[in-house]
Amino acid sequence: MESVLEVNHLTCGYQTQPVFSDVNLTLYPGQLSGLVGPSGCGKSTLIKAMLGLIHPWQGEVRFRGKRLRAGAPPPGVGYVPQVETIDWNFPVTAEEVVMMGRYRERNFLPWSSRRDRLVARELLERVGIAHVAHQPIGELSGGQQQRVFLARALVGQPDIVLLDEPTSGSDLHVQHELLHLLAELSQQGLCVLLSTHDLNSVATHLPWVVCFNQGIVGQGQPTEVFTPETLRQTFGSEMLVLRQHGRILISSDATTLLHELQSNLPPALQQRNS
Amino acid sequence: MDLLLKPFQYEFFTRAILVGVMSGLLCGVMGVYITTRRMSYIAHGLSHAILGGAVLTYVLGLNFYVGSGIWGFGAALLIQYLTGRRIYSDAAIGIVTTACFALGVAVISTYRKFSQNFEAALFGNVLGVSPTDLWVVTGVTIVLLAVVFVFYRPLLFWCFDREVAQVQGVPVVAMDTLFALMLATLLVVTLQVLGVTLIISAVVIPASIARLLSNHFGYMMMISGGLGSVISFAGIYMSYYFDVASGASVVLLSTLVFGAVLVWTNYRRRANRFTASVHSKYS
Numbered sequence: 001m002e003s004v005l006e007v008n009h010l011t012c013g014y015q016t017q018p019v020f021s022d023v024n025l026t027l028y029p030g031q032l033s034g035l036v037g038p039s040g041c042g043k044s045t046l047i048k049a050m051l052g053l054i055h056p057w058q059g060e061v062r063f064r065g066k067r068l069r070a071g072a073p074p075p076g077v078g079y080v081p082q083v084e085t086i087d088w089n090f091p092v093t094a095e096e097v098v099m100m101g102r103y104r105e106r107n108f109l110p111w112s113s114r115r116d117r118l119v120a121r122e123l124l125e126r127v128g129i130a131h132v133a134h135q136p137i138g139e140l141s142g143g144q145q146q147r148v149f150l151a152r153a154l155v156g157q158p159d160i161v162l163l164d165e166p167t168s169g170s171d172l173h174v175q176h177e178l179l180h181l182l183a184e185l186s187q188q189g190l191c192v193l194l195s196t197h198d199l200n201s202v203a204t205h206l207p208w209v210v211c212f213n214q215g216i217v218g219q220g221q222p223t224e225v226f227t228p229e230t231l232r233q234t235f236g237s238e239m240l241v242l243r244q245h246g247r248i249l250i251s252s253d254a255t256t257l258l259h260e261l262q263s264n265l266p267p268a269l270q271q272r273n274s
Numbered sequence: 275m276d277l278l279l280k281p282f283q284y285e286f287f288t289r290a291i292l293v294g295v296m297s298g299l300l301c302g303v304m305g306v307y308i309t310t311r312r313m314s315y316i317a318h319g320l321s322h323a324i325l326g327g328a329v330l331t332y333v334l335g336l337n338f339y340v341g342s343g344i345w346g347f348g349a350a351l352l353i354q355y356l357t358g359r360r361i362y363s364d365a366a367i368g369i370v371t372t373a374c375f376a377l378g379v380a381v382i383s384t385y386r387k388f389s390q391n392f393e394a395a396l397f398g399n400v401l402g403v404s405p406t407d408l409w410v411v412t413g414v415t416i417v418l419l420a421v422v423f424v425f426y427r428p429l430l431f432w433c434f435d436r437e438v439a440q441v442q443g444v445p446v447v448a449m450d451t452l453f454a455l456m457l458a459t460l461l462v463v464t465l466q467v468l469g470v471t472l473i474i475s476a477v478v479i480p481a482s483i484a485r486l487l488s489n490h491f492g493y494m495m496m497i498s499g500g501l502g503s504v505i506s507f508a509g510i511y512m513s514y515y516f517d518v519a520s521g522a523s524v525v526l527l528s529t530l531v532f533g534a535v536l537v538w539t540n541y542r543r544r545a546n547r548f549t550a551s552v553h554s555k556y557s
Contacts, residue, residue: 077441079441081438085435086435091488100435103428103444136489
C-alpha cells in the first residue's frame with residue numbers, strides 16, 4: 001500500500017538544542033495512530049515538522065511521495081492544534097471557523113458563498129454539532145470546540161489529519177466520543193495521527209501507538225508495545241501494566257492501578273466491590 | 275438651522291470634518307484586527323515611532339507621507355524581526371518605538387523652530403489639514419478599505435489562528451508584512467487628527483464598543499467603522515462649540531460612548547439572565 005506520509009531520519013530542534021533525532025515513521029491510508037509520550041518530549045515539534053511548519057535539521061518528510069518544503073504545507077493535510085493556543089474570546093461562530101478551512105478554494109469575496117455554507121454545514125453535521133453552527137466559538141463546550149476544529153481540518157478533504165493533544169483537558173465521555181469519531185473517519189480511509197500523554201483513557205484504545213520521547217521508542221499495537229520496559233524508556237519512570245480480558249491498564253503505582261481497575265469495571269460490579 | 279451649519283461656512287472646518295470621518299472609519303475597521311490580535315501596544319508604539327520619521331522627513335525636506343510611511347513600516351518590520359529573535363514582543367516594541375521617538379525629540383531639541391509643529395504632532399491638529407492632506411487621506415482610505423475587502427478571508431484566518439492558517443495555505447509571512455504596511459500607512463495619515471498621544475483611542479475604542487455589541491468579526495468591522503466615523507464627526511463638530519481641542523473632544527466622546535454601551539450591555543445581560551431564571555422556575 002502506498003504511504004500517505006513518510007518521515008525519514010528526521011532531526012529537529014530549536015536554537016542549538018535538538019528536540020528529537022533520527023525519527024523514521026510511515027503512515028498509511030485508514031490508519032488511526034497515537035503518538036504517545038510525556039509532556040515536553042517533542043510530540044508537538046514532530047507534528048509541526050510533519051506539517052512542514054518548521055525546518056528540519058536533517059532528514060525529510062514526504063507527503064504522497066513528494067518531499068515537503070518547510071514553510072509551505074501542501075494541500076491534503078489537516079491539522080487540529082492544541083486548544084490552549086486558541087483565543088476563545090475571538091468573535092467568530094463555529095460555522096465561520098469551519099469555513100476558514102476552505103481558504104484554498106480561492107473565494108476572494110469577504111462573504112461566504114452558498115457552497116461554502118453548505119459544505120461547512122455538512123461537516124458540522126458529520127461531527128454531530130450542526131445545532132451550534134451559529135454560536136460563538138467561545139460559548140461552546142470543550143468537546144464541541146474540538147469537533148469544530150476537526151471539522152475545519154476535514155473541510156479541505158485531506159488525506160491525513162494530525163491532532164495535537166485533542167483530548168487534553170476534556171472528560172472521559174468527550175474523549176471517548178472523539179475517539180469513536182476518529183475511528184469512523186479512519187474506517188472511511190482517512191489517515192489520523194493524534195498525540196497524547198494519556199495512557200489509560202486514550203492510548204490503550206487506539207489500534208496503533210508510537211511511543212515517543214526525543215525519538216521513537218517503539219511502535220505497534222498497544223498490547224505489544226505497552227510493556228514496562230518501553231513505558232519506562234518513554235516516560236522515564238517505572239510503570240505497572242495490567243492486562244485484563246484483552247484490555248490494558250497502566251499506572252506508576254499499585255493503588256492508582258487498583259482504582260483504575262475499579263473504575264473500569266461495569267457499574268454493577270463497581271457497586272458490589274465498594 | 276443657520277447656527278448648526280455655521281461651522282461649515284469655514285472651508286478648513288469642512289476639510290477637518292471630512293478627514294476626521296475618513297480617519298474614524300479607517301481606524302475603526304483596522305482597530306478590529308488590532309484589538310482581536312492584541313496588537314494595541316504595537317499600534318500605540320508605532321504612532322510614537324512615526325514621530326521620529328516625521329521629524330527626520332521634515333529636516334531632510336522629503337514628503338511627509340512617504341518619509342514617515344517608510345519609517346513606520348521599517349519600525350514595524352524591525353519589531354517583527356526582533357520578536358523572532360528570543361526578544362519578547364512587548365520588549366521589542368519598547369526598544370524600537372522609544373528609540374525612534376527619542377530620535378525625533380533629539381532632532382526637535384536641536385532645531386528649536388519645531389515647537390509648534392511638535393505640539394500638533396503630539397496632540398493632533400485636524401483644523402490645520404490642507405486640501406492635499408484631504409486628497410491623501412481620501413486615497414489611502416479607498417486603498418486600505420479595498421485591501422481589507424480583498425484580503426478579508428486570509429486576514430481573518432491569520433488573525434484567529436496563524437499556525438493553522440499557514441497549514442491551510444495562507445501566506446502568513448506576507449500577511450505579517452501586509453498588515454505592518456497597512457498599520458504604518460493608517461497611523462501616518464491619521465496622525466494629524468489626533469496626534470501620536472491620542473491616536474490609539476481612535477483605533478481601540480470603537481473596536482472595543484463593537485466587541486461589546488457583536489460576536490461576529492464582519493459585523494464588528496461595520497459597527498466599529500461606522501462608530502469611528504460618527505464619533506469623529508460629532509467630536510470635531512462639538513469642539514467648535516465647546517472651544518476645546520478637536521482631538522481631545524473626539525477621545526472624550528468615544529470614551530463616553532464606550533462607558534454608555536458597557537453599562538447598557540451589562541444591564542441587558544443581567545436582564546436576560548433574570549428572565550431566563552424566571553422562565554425556568556415557572557415553566
